[in-house]
Amino acid sequence: MILDFTLIIARWQMLMDGAWLTVQLAAVTTLTGFLVGTLCAVARRSRFRLAASTAGLYVEAIRNTPFLVQIFLVYFGLSSLGLSLSAVTVAIIALTINVGAYTAEIMRAGFDSIHRGQWEAAETLGLTKFQQYWHVALRPAMERVYPSLSSQFILLMLASSVTSQISTEELTAAANFIQSETYRPLETYLLIALIYVALSLAMRVVFWGIGMIIFPRRRRLGTSL
Secondary structure, three states: OOOOOHHHHOOHHHHHHHHHHHHHHHHHHHHHHHHHHHHHHHHHOOOOHHHHHHHHHHHHHHHOOOHHHHHHHHHHHHHHOOOOOOHHHHHHHHHHHHHHHHHHHHHHHHHHOOOHHHHHHHHHOOOOHHHHHHHHHHHHHHHHHHHHHHHHHHHHHHHHHHHHHHOOOOHHHHHHHHHHHHOOHHHHHHHHHHHHHHHHHHHHHHHHHHHHHHOHHHHHHOOOO
16 A cells, blocks of 8 residues: 555645645633633632532533534524524634533632632631632642643644534535545545644643743743643
């Protein structure tokens, strides 16, 4: 068997467009997913039972259902409500919902790791709950779970390949189209696998750099992801 990548490489522009959309999906949903996850983590630690129960139900529902099913539920659910959204928009919503649940558990662990004395000191100073999280807990909690957060967001980028099932023209969708045109599926998916590896390594380097900037102590200690 001789591998021939000529026909695939000839369609490099389609691959680059797909890879760029994959990067965009990962970047946007990393931010939105972190926001949703952090808010849910706060809700799960809340003294208000309704907020804690609702956040817990959301987390368990997402963590115990396949991502593909979640995408279809969002895609067809919004359509049934008369909302006609682009495949990219639906992909962003579904990815945000998915990664938000996993981020919630990671951030909850980070908040739980904050020493009780720090919370009590913040209350003694008369800080509101929002001020306690924003000024006291958020940064050290993020620092302690940063490796887990980084890995989760890299997995998010890889999971974006599933959005090709709703015609999102990201990297895997480009690969599906190319192999159907060239009849070279092995070469196509080997090349796509290499691109995903490159993207994963690039994201790891980016997160390492961000960690060195946001958390100076990690830089002093030489901590790596």
